[in-house]
Amino acid sequence: MNGFELYNKTRLVFGEGKVSRLKELILPNIKNILLVYGNGSIKVTGLYDQVMNELTSINANVVELAGIEPNPRLSTVNKGIQLCREHDIQFVLAVGGGSVIDAAKAIAAGALYSGDVWDFTIQKAVIQEALPIGTILTLAATGSEMNGGSVISNWDTKQKRTMGSKLLYPKFSIVDPTLTYTVPENQTINGIVDIMSHVFEQYFSQTMHTPIQDGFAEVILRTVIKNGEKVLQNPRDYNARANILLSGTYAMNGTLPTGVEADWATHVIEHEVSAIYDLPHGEGLAILFPNWMKHVYLERIEKFVQYAVQVWNIDPENKTDEMIALEGIQATRDYFTRIGAPSSFSEVGIDDSNFERMAEEATRFGTIGKFKTLSKEDVLSIYYKSL
Ligand code: NZQ
């Protein structure tokens, strides 16, 4: 096991009806609030009215930024930064899925920076200060509600990039499973795939002697696999929604990578796809992850054997390690297909015309990944395997 520092200062407020905690969670000296949300789902569900009632009861001045896109755009983030400056905003409240939360984080950082907020994604500047943010999560997927990461897209240059800072951890996140009852089936599927992928990125590691981290990762995977199917059968199954939500949060709140070297290559490879094609992140991951697995499993086959046995219950009797590992990878693909996720680029209308450019961008700083370091040629090979 490697040395590590675990840091997480987000207050997680979990459970049905917890939106009523909002007025206490926002500090009393906060008056000017930027409310950030997406394309209207919170108005349809009634959450918008509930939030506004809470904010009115503390006499907050609420400025709204609606219309955050899935795969949030830099141009919209810049609108939010402008609003913060014009209205002397003291707090950014994100109500929505990962895209809304990520946009809120970028706005919070950009509002107190005199340069271009994109600078934080290209290592031209480091976040030195940020407005405080809080979140009300409506979709189980990214884990953005309890970490300091944000992913935004520059639609003009077709680039999707990440920024991160301890300063971007939400002060609080309200996570109520009933708020996810209305998530459409395709977004529920994308969320399931994203959560599993986050675990894969941290579980498939070359770091040895990590039974606690492995066990934690395996239990999250088994929980998501089981409850994913339940929630697709009954979208209003409280406990299934709750278990998926908590899995999503724990998968990305910094616990899993303690003491292990995480990989993250597949996320880099996927971000290049959604940057160009505006594909939902979960769809890209469902297509790519089993192909990444096939590309790398021989680097440490015993980890893939462990995965097959512990997560998919593959019977190892009379089988070689290779057979067991490949059965585990196939079980992953079969599960994604069973829940309705795509398995190839052609299924979502993507051809090979941008593969060269995407592979070039994915490896712009050199090789990626830690389980197996991947060159541009490796990335290209994974794109072609996914065609
Ligand atoms: O815009 P609205 O109307 O709110 O609709 C959204 C959106 O269309 C809808 N939705 C959300 N909650 C709903 C709902 N519809 C009905 N009822 C509800 N309760 O779902 C659609 C997708 O929302 P989005 O926020 O885009 O989904 P997700 O949470 O999967 O976020 C995806 C983004 O997060 C990034 C992805 O790359 C992508 O840009 N990621 C962020 C990470 C992080 N910050 O740590 C890590 C991830 O790996 C990921 O890269």
Ligand code: ZN
């Ligand atoms: Zn992800």
